Amino acid sequence: MPTYQKVIITSGPTREWIDPVRYISNASSGKMGFHIAEEFSKISGLEVVYIHGNTLERYSNVKGVLKNISVETTIQLRDAVLNEISSNSLLVMAAAPADFRPIMTAEHKIKKEDDINGKKGLLLELEENPDVLLQVAEYVHANQIQNSIRVGFAAETQNLETNAHKKIIKKGLHLIVGNYVGQAKGFGEVNSTITIYSEVGKIKEIGPLSKEGIAKQLVDYLLAF
Secondary structure: OOOOOEEEEEEOEOOEEEEOOEEEOOOOOOHHHHHHHHHHHOOOOOEEEEEEOOOOHHHOOOOOOOEEEEOOOHHHHHHHHHHHOOOOEEEEEOOEOOOEEEOOOOOOOOOOOEOOOOOEOOOOOEEEOOOHHHHHHHHHHHOOOOOEEEEEEEEEOOOHHHHHHHHHHHHOOOEEEEEEOOOOOOOOOOOEEEEEEEOOEEEEEEEEEOHHHHHHHHHHHHHOO
């Protein structure tokens, strides 16, 4: 049995609203996080919490878990995770939160207008969202939470190993699950391959498999971690 008693899995994209009908998001379906939560829910004695953003409907509710929590924005995701973090817990951060949000959200739908030069367009000013994993690490340290295992995900289009290693160090993670995305490499319904990294480098590769198959092997690995 694992040393942790509670597992928190996050899944899917967050949304940051530009106006009441438009938002910033990404192509994550939530499928990977959903199947990871499903696999953990089969383990007797574990408290499993599933926190999801705007996943596809079929990935929004995991049967048999302690809680299914729905969030929309990155700040809501951060707050939900911080509310669930405790001693003897494992966080699997499979969500794909939006890194930026509009500084101002329009109260009404923005209409297409010509600017003073006669050109059509919309200029958005963005600000950074909180780094959820970084703030979780700070919270764990400040509150002296013991045995908090944190697993991040690195979805990259290039330099996967370099970027994964940087995130492990910066965010105080135990492991990162890395994969390439874009052009049907990782997001959505396609088969994919993941690589698990620790601070010392690559330690395991899983795939190419369906996301159900990857989730099962990843959970088996984490149960023994």
